[in-house]
Amino acid sequence: MALLLRLLRVFGLYYRSVALSHGLVSAAILGPVWAAGGGLGAVPWLLKLLSWPALAYLHNQLRPARWWWWHNLGWSRPALWGWSFGLDMALFGVAWQLSLMRLG
Amino acid sequence: MAKLAPPTAHILEADGIRVELPGGRTLLSSIYLKLETGVVAGLLGRNGCGKSTLLQAVFGPRTVPDASVRLDGRYVYPAYRRPGLINYLPQTPLLPAALSLGTAARWLAVEPAVAFARFPGLLARLREPVGRLSGGQQRLAETLLLLHQPTQFTLLDEPLAHLAPVQLEGLGEEIRAAAQRKGLLLTDHDYRALLPLCQRLYLLNEGRLLPLDAAQPTPQLIEYGYLPGGYAAP
Numbered sequence: 001m002a003l004l005l006r007l008l009r010v011f012g013l014y015y016r017s018v019a020l021s022h023g024l025v026s027a028a029i030l031g032p033v034w035a036a037g038g039g040l041g042a043v044p045w046l047l048k049l050l051s052w053p054a055l056a057y058l059h060n061q062l063r064p065a066r067w068w069w070w071h072n073l074g075w076s077r078p079a080l081w082g083w084s085f086g087l088d089m090a091l092f093g094v095a096w097q098l099s100l101m102r103l104g
Numbered sequence: 105m106a107k108l109a110p111p112t113a114h115i116l117e118a119d120g121i122r123v124e125l126p127g128g129r130t131l132l133s134s135i136y137l138k139l140e141t142g143v144v145a146g147l148l149g150r151n152g153c154g155k156s157t158l159l160q161a162v163f164g165p166r167t168v169p170d171a172s173v174r175l176d177g178r179y180v181y182p183a184y185r186r187p188g189l190i191n192y193l194p195q196t197p198l199l200p201a202a203l204s205l206g207t208a209a210r211w212l213a214v215e216p217a218v219a220f221a222r223f224p225g226l227l228a229r230l231r232e233p234v235g236r237l238s239g240g241q242q243r244l245a246e247t248l249l250l251l252h253q254p255t256q257f258t259l260l261d262e263p264l265a266h267l268a269p270v271q272l273e274g275l276g277e278e279i280r281a282a283a284q285r286k287g288l289l290l291t292d293h294d295y296r297a298l299l300p301l302c303q304r305l306y307l308l309n310e311g312r313l314l315p316l317d318a319a320q321p322t323p324q325l326i327e328y329g330y331l332p333g334g335y336a337a338p
Contacts, residue, residue, distance in 0.1 A: 069198055071163070071165050072212070072253075074186075074187055076182075076185060077165075
């Protein structure tokens with residue numbers, strides 16, 4: 001339980017700085033596609049996936065010094081990006097399912 | 105009252121670190137660095153000679169082929185992934201600007217009342233975001249937090265920059281106190297403030313790490329061109 005809380009605390013802060021802004025931008029882009037429904041089901045997922053490399057590149061360019069904070073807490077770049085990506089996609093999947101239930 | 109046991113002594117060694125710059129220039133080539141619990145080691149060298157690169161290679165995120173970092177003879181590379189082993193103060197600001205000073209301390213498992221006890225100005229601002237502190241205050245707070253973080257070794261890259269003389273004196277006391285429980289490596293261009301703190305000295309010169317006589321380093325520092333000729337020790 002303590003480990004879970006620690007993980008949630010870490011990703012709360014990291015997610016706030018990285019993936020939340022990403023989520024807002026992708027929601028704005030994907031909203032119309034999502035609302036259209038029909039045969040476009042895979043498009044939001046594809047765009048969401050493709051947006052991650054761009055986000056990773058921008059984040060590395062804009063905030064390189066911040067890595068030292070995370071390294072001092074024992075986190076490597078791949079671990080942080082991996083967990084953030086996983087969490088982001090999981091939340092996206094939940095939102096997707098909720099949306100489908102609502103539309104259905 | 106029970107007497108606290110002294111901390112277990114540890115030795116951190118690094119060698120095999122070879123770094124070449126994209127233009128082909130060799131930045132680091134012949135390196136053997138040894139840190140010990142209870143010892144403050146100082147690292148001197150001209151601008152651009154690779155001091156920060158060396159610290160980052162020892163810390164671990166800067167991957168160096170063939171690098172060997174050992175704790176008590178056991179391989180621990182990258183060192184930063186091992187909990188409680190090592191922390192590192194970079195030259196750039198460390199703490200996220202949006203975090204409060206108190207929250208940052210808790211993340212690093214540091215009790216702020218203890219870490220900032222000598223600096224009431226910082227204690228009074230625990231609830232403020234780090235970004236609101238001045239550059240010197242941020243630097244001081246970051247250094248104090250890393251000194252008090254429960255790690256066996258601490259690497260500090262220019263911890264004395266931007267500090268007022270009175271803060272330098274207080275920080276010197278904190279560094280000496282921290283050295284009772286961990287091993288320290290400091291690099292800074294303020295060598296007048298740095299030398300009295302160090303029991304061991306290294307000079308990074310043309311890619312090689314040279315051990316100096318910590319009691320009488322001036323002749324060697326002049327010989328290798330770090331100090332100007334005719335320099336008189338303070």
